[in-house]
Amino acid sequence: MFDYDEKIDKKIEQLKDDMIVYAKKLVSFPSVSGNELGAQTYVKEVLSSLDFNHIDMWEPDIDKLKNHEAFNSGRTNFKNSPNVVGTKKGIGGGRSLILNSHIDIVPEGNLNEWNYDPFGGDIANGNIYGRGTSDMKGVNASIFIVLKAFQEIGLKLKGDIIFESVIEEETGGAGSLACVLRGYKADAAIIPEPSNFAICPAQQGGVWYRITIKGKAAHGGKRYLGESAIEKIPQFIKKIRELETYINDEYYSDLYEGNPIPFCINIGKVNAGNWPSAVPDSAIIEGRIGVPPNSTLKEIRKLFEESIEKVSEEDSWLKHSKPDIEWFGVSWPSAQIEVNHPIVELTRKCYKTILNKEPLISGTPWGADAAVLTKYSGTPTLIFGPGATAHDADEHIPIDSLLIFSKILACIILDWCGFIN
Amino acid sequence: MFDYDEKIDKKIEQLKDDMIVYAKKLVSFPSVSGNELGAQTYVKEVLSSLDFNHIDMWEPDIDKLKNHEAFNSGRTNFKNSPNVVGTKKGIGGGRSLILNSHIDIVPEGNLNEWNYDPFGGDIANGNIYGRGTSDMKGVNASIFIVLKAFQEIGLKLKGDIIFESVIEEETGGAGSLACVLRGYKADAAIIPEPSNFAICPAQQGGVWYRITIKGKAAHGGKRYLGESAIEKIPQFIKKIRELETYINDEYYSDLYEGNPIPFCINIGKVNAGNWPSAVPDSAIIEGRIGVPPNSTLKEIRKLFEESIEKVSEEDSWLKHSKPDIEWFGVSWPSAQIEVNHPIVELTRKCYKTILNKEPLISGTPWGADAAVLTKYSGTPTLIFGPGATAHDADEHIPIDSLLIFSKILACIILDWCGFIN
Numbered sequence: 001m002f003d004y005d006e007k008i009d010k011k012i013e014q015l016k017d018d019m020i021v022y023a024k025k026l027v028s029f030p031s032v033s034g035n036e037l038g039a040q041t042y043v044k045e046v047l048s049s050l051d052f053n054h055i056d057m058w059e060p061d062i063d064k065l066k067n068h069e070a071f072n073s074g075r076t077n078f079k080n081s082p083n084v085v086g087t088k089k090g091i092g093g094g095r096s097l098i099l100n101s102h103i104d105i106v107p108e109g110n111l112n113e114w115n116y117d118p119f120g121g122d123i124a125n126g127n128i129y130g131r132g133t134s135d136m137k138g139v140n141a142s143i144f145i146v147l148k149a150f151q152e153i154g155l156k157l158k159g160d161i162i163f164e165s166v167i168e169e170e171t172g173g174a175g176s177l178a179c180v181l182r183g184y185k186a187d188a189a190i191i192p193e194p195s196n197f198a199i200c201p202a203q204q205g206g207v208w209y210r211i212t213i214k215g216k217a218a219h220g221g222k223r224y225l226g227e228s229a230i231e232k233i234p235q236f237i238k239k240i241r242e243l244e245t246y247i248n249d250e251y252y253s254d255l256y257e258g259n260p261i262p263f264c265i266n267i268g269k270v271n272a273g274n275w276p277s278a279v280p281d282s283a284i285i286e287g288r289i290g291v292p293p294n295s296t297l298k299e300i301r302k303l304f305e306e307s308i309e310k311v312s313e314e315d316s317w318l319k320h321s322k323p324d325i326e327w328f329g330v331s332w333p334s335a336q337i338e339v340n341h342p343i344v345e346l347t348r349k350c351y352k353t354i355l356n357k358e359p360l361i362s363g364t365p366w367g368a369d370a371a372v373l374t375k376y377s378g379t380p381t382l383i384f385g386p387g388a389t390a391h392d393a394d395e396h397i398p399i400d401s402l403l404i405f406s407k408i409l410a411c412i413i414l415d416w417c418g419f420i421n
Numbered sequence: 422m423f424d425y426d427e428k429i430d431k432k433i434e435q436l437k438d439d440m441i442v443y444a445k446k447l448v449s450f451p452s453v454s455g456n457e458l459g460a461q462t463y464v465k466e467v468l469s470s471l472d473f474n475h476i477d478m479w480e481p482d483i484d485k486l487k488n489h490e491a492f493n494s495g496r497t498n499f500k501n502s503p504n505v506v507g508t509k510k511g512i513g514g515g516r517s518l519i520l521n522s523h524i525d526i527v528p529e530g531n532l533n534e535w536n537y538d539p540f541g542g543d544i545a546n547g548n549i550y551g552r553g554t555s556d557m558k559g560v561n562a563s564i565f566i567v568l569k570a571f572q573e574i575g576l577k578l579k580g581d582i583i584f585e586s587v588i589e590e591e592t593g594g595a596g597s598l599a600c601v602l603r604g605y606k607a608d609a610a611i612i613p614e615p616s617n618f619a620i621c622p623a624q625q626g627g628v629w630y631r632i633t634i635k636g637k638a639a640h641g642g643k644r645y646l647g648e649s650a651i652e653k654i655p656q657f658i659k660k661i662r663e664l665e666t667y668i669n670d671e672y673y674s675d676l677y678e679g680n681p682i683p684f685c686i687n688i689g690k691v692n693a694g695n696w697p698s699a700v701p702d703s704a705i706i707e708g709r710i711g712v713p714p715n716s717t718l719k720e721i722r723k724l725f726e727e728s729i730e731k732v733s734e735e736d737s738w739l740k741h742s743k744p745d746i747e748w749f750g751v752s753w754p755s756a757q758i759e760v761n762h763p764i765v766e767l768t769r770k771c772y773k774t775i776l777n778k779e780p781l782i783s784g785t786p787w788g789a790d791a792a793v794l795t796k797y798s799g800t801p802t803l804i805f806g807p808g809a810t811a812h813d814a815d816e817h818i819p820i821d822s823l824l825i826f827s828k829i830l831a832c833i834i835l836d837w838c839g840f841i842n
Contacts, residue, residue: 206642208697220687220709221627221786230688234655266641267651268701269694276629276689277709283691288641288698329697339663365642 005353006409012406014146019127019402022046022141022168024121027130030102033171037080039103041276043140043165044084050143052163057084057271059385060167061180068181070372072172072331084165085184088147094158094418098379099409100176100369101140102169105132106391113393127396134387138397139192140165142386142406149410150419151241159417162186169369172330176369187377188343188416192405194387194397195366199351201344201382202255202363203370204244205291205334206264209304210284210326211236213272213318217281224278226316233283235311236323240265240287241306247300251272251292255339255363262363263290272417286328293336303325332367335374335381343416352413354404426774427834429570436566436639440823441549443467443562445542448551454523454592458501460524464561464586465505471568473507473584480504481588481599489602491751491793493593505586506605509568515579515839519610519800520830521597521790522561523590526553527812534814549816557825559818560613561586563807563827570831580838583607590790593751597790601798608838609764610800613826614724614789615808615818620772622765622803623676623784624791625684626712626755631705631747632657632723634693635740647700648738651693654704656732657744661686661708664728668721672713676760676784683784684711684737709750714757714784722748727807744839753788756795756802764837771832775825 029039047055055388060078065071075081084103108118108131116129129136129193137149147317150157162184166175213233218226244265255408256262267287279291291300308325312318335342339361351359364370364383373381386401461478461629468476486492496502505524511517515766518813529539529552537543543551549559564584571578583605587596634654639647665686677683688708694701712721719754729746733739758765760782772780785791791802807826 109763113702178790184720199465204642206698210697219787220689221625221685221711222682223687228688230691233691234658237655262647264642264644264701266698267649267694268641270651270654270691270701270704271693273688273690273707276626276631276707277687278689279687280689280691286694286697290642366640392713 001084007153007406008410011149011153012145012403012410015148016399016403018148019141019145020123020399021319022144023128023133023138026137026140026202027121027128027318028119030119031105032107033104034081036103037082040082040084040165043103046144047084047086049090050144051151053089054087056085057082060174060232065177065179066176068177070173070177070333070376070395073174074166075172078167081167082249083178085166085179086163087177088157088161089418090157091420092158095416096160096162096186097190097413097416098162098184098186098373099143100162100166100189100191100373101136101165102167102175102369104167104170105166106170106338109393115394125396126400129394129396131395134194134225134395134397135390136193136385136387138402139385139387139405143315143409145317146406146410146413149400155419155421157417157419158411160412161417164411166369173332173369173372177376180372185377185379189373189381191368191370191381191383192385193383194390195364195383195385196388197351197357197384197386198362199344199347199384200362200364201323201339201341202253202336203294203334203368203383204293204364204366205297205332205371206367207289207291207297207300207327208286208329209289210286210328211308212324214321214323215279215283216283218279220277220279223279229280229283232315232318233285236285236308237267239311240267243303246302247292250296251283253293255361263292265289291334293334295334297333333375334370335371337374337380337382341380345378346412346415347384349380350408354407428574429831430748430828432570432574433566433824433831435451437820437824438709439569440562440566441544441820444549444554444559444564447558447561447607448542448549448553450541451540452526453501453528454525454589457588458503461505461586464524465769465776466566468505468507468584470771471565472509472572472717474510475508477506478503483597485602486595486598489598491598491754491797492595494589494595495592495613497649499588502588504588504599506600507761509578509582511578511580511838512841513579516581516609516837517581517607518834518837519583519585519605519607519794520564521585521587521610521612521794522557523588523596523790524829525588525591527591530814535692535793536815548819550815550817552816555615555816555818556811557614557806557808559805559809559823559841560826563823564830565835567827567831576840576842578751578838580775582838587790591618594790595754597793597799601793606798606800610794610802612789612791612802612804613806614804616785616806617809618772618807619783620765620768620803620805621783621785622760622762623674623757624754624789624804625712625714625787626786626792627788628710628712628721628748629707629750630716631707632705632729633745635742636700636702636704636743639700641698641700644700650701650704653690653736653739654706656736657706658688660732661688664724668713668724672716674714674784676782678709684713685712712755714755716755718752718754722793753797754792756800758795758803762801764801767833767836768803768805771782771829774832775828
């Protein structure tokens with residue numbers, strides 16, 4: 001396909017040990033939200049060594065973010081949580097590409113469930129183990145060796161490469177939003193979240209809801225004097241299921257073909273009442289609504305509110321004592337780009353070149369930062385990455401998958417950005 | 422009706438101030454479970470002053486109680502929680518009567534909801550205010566002045582009066598059970614719980630249940646991979662309501678005529694799931710079942726277990742992952758005596774004599790110690806008392822109600838026990 005195919009593939013394979021060193025080092029930092037400084041300092045050093053022209057490391061200013069409609073964070077400042085964005089200027093005449101990867105990880109959870117040190121980067125069974133290996137520090141190492149391969153071969157890109165190592169993806173996306181507001185944009189972006197090599201031009205969003213049902217307390221031995229908030233719950237469950245069916249019909253996308261419920265409304269938590277022999281005067285239901293790629297947070301919230309209003313209208317008690325709805329916690333917008341967008345077509349072509357088979361083109365079942373880039377910086381963004389696990393104990397990624405990803409990415413970059421040798 | 426009617430009524434009225442002193446003093450002790458010693462020491466002093474022949478004050482031995490089927494307590498010992506039982510021997514030839522009253526109170530709760538000091542015994546609007554005034558320290562004062570009136574008039578009873586000041590009524594009835602096991606019994610007993618002057622030959626019992634429903638966790642965005650414990654809840658609610666209807670038909674008692682649901686099954690608490698975007702793998706439902714007077718705890722537990730088993734049989738998931746049922750916390754047996762039992766007939770007659778109207782004869786909607794006395798000591802026990810509030814903020818009792826109760830009780834005692842002057 002390219003003149004340099006074989007040479008680059010070989011170089012990437014030679015850099016396998018470098019890749020493992022990068023990955024192990026990245027995994028060694030427990031970079032949960034609020035503790036990203038060490039990992040980001042290391043990323044900055046690596047970018048320097050890879051001849052990035054400009055490296056921008058800054059703590060996002062919450063005052064500049066907080067009024068944005070996509071802002072979504074429980075933090076009051078981003079002290080010790082810098083973003084790092086490296087720009088590798090091309091020689092001109094090519095297309096620019098953002099590679100966006102989050103440095104924050106979720107906590108390691110219960111250590112008893114791990115067979116490996118979550119921060120050890122142990123290698124076994126052909127995998128690297130540790131929190132963030134798959135989501136998504138391992139893939140940073142894949143990216144680094146592609147750029148190192150280009151460097152060692154002496155290959156120069158025409159278009160710019162912008163590498164964004166962002167904070168806060170796991171907790172609402174403020175890191176990527178800060179990059180957008182700082183002006184970073186490109187002709188396309190790839191976020192190598194763990195899609196298991198599925199090419200995802202569509203990203204599902206998600207939004208949390210809380211319904212508070214109000215009843216009337218009474219002694220349980222005279223329950224007829226009260227109004228049970230718990231016994232209203234079945235009406236809400238029924239209506240939520242009807243809404244889920246409606247949303248899946250109304251926002252049907254063939255990117256989710258074969259998925260039994262592409263856009264789930266989960267009912268995750270119920271807390272109601274406080275004494276076995278008292279009629280419960282309150283029931284709180286919390287859950288998450290999947291936001292289809294071709295809808296908006298606003299539309300979905302409105303549909304949900306209308307459904308809950310219908311429950312109230314149909315119940316003589318709730319009609320006069322209406323439940324509260326809160327949109328709390330996190331929300332991720334959804335987004336999609338055209339299925340035949342050039343970056344999608346190119347990724348598909350490179351996947352086939354390296355793996356000699358057709359890729360899966362689909363939508364993500366979860367939220368990530370792609371929507372922020374697509375919607376607010378005008379950068380058409382694709383999710384496509386090698387990982388397949390996330391957030392579990394014994395998180396890991398196969399070393400072979402990282403090398404395959406490097407090869408596919410090299411193919412994409414060379415075509416997208418153009419190059420001279 | 423009696424020769425001494427007018428004389429005794431007048432004497433009781435003269436002793437109104439003594440009654441208030443007794444009541445205020447009793448209310449001043451915060452005698453929650455574990456802290457009854459002060460109040461009981463005072464009761465012992467009063468009984469001494471009222472010429473009780475034998476006063477028995479002892480800390481129940483938990484080893485002697487714990488294997489009894491009616492034992493029901495979270496305590497490991499009864500240190501500083503003595504019972505006090507005073508026996509006033511009659512001169513012979515009359516019927517004996519137990520007067521049983523619990524000294525323990527429920528906690529005062531949120532002080533902000535009180536307009537009066539919960540332990541102050543304030544007098545306002547013709548009421549005495551404070552925790553335990555109605556449930557049931559005020560009525561002890563009513564009893565004391567009846568006995569004091571007899572003492573001052575020089576009236577001697579033929580049958581014995583046994584006054585039981587018991588611990589632990591609010592937390593399962595271990596105090597009354599200890600009296601039964603110590604051998605106290607009589608030809609009848611009256612427990613002046615706050616029935617608002619209803620004469621209650623039947624006592625409803627109560628038992629707490631806990632159902633733990635097991636589901637299967639999954640990410641909320643792929644809820645079809647899990648099994649929601651929350652979404653099983655409606656099936657349980659439906660079955661519980663069917664059981665309630667069945668129990669109310671099967672154990673119908675005309676003592677509860679006019680009550681919309683004599684024997685309620687309350688669903689008091691639900692705690693399910695722990696994360697809005699995870700499929701909940703557990704849901705815990707807690708509640709209370711009213712036990713009809715003509716049934717047993719055992720029968721009702723069995724019916725409940727069978728109902729829950731039916732829910733499992735009808736659901737393909739629950740069939741293989743059955744919910745757990747626990748009988749936790751408190752349970753009170755139910756009991757009843759004949760509606761035309763002599764103690765009922767006499768109480769009715771005395772009520773009419775003093776108040777010149779027909780009393781309400783009914784069953785209690787709650788559990789108390791009557792079942793323990795009726796079932797395990799062979800003492801036919803009636804609930805009949807002046808209070809009307811319990812466990813709320815601003816608990817209170819009208820002073821007039823206490824005096825009326827004293828007069829009715831004097832009438833009952835004179836007829837039941839017999840007397841000479």
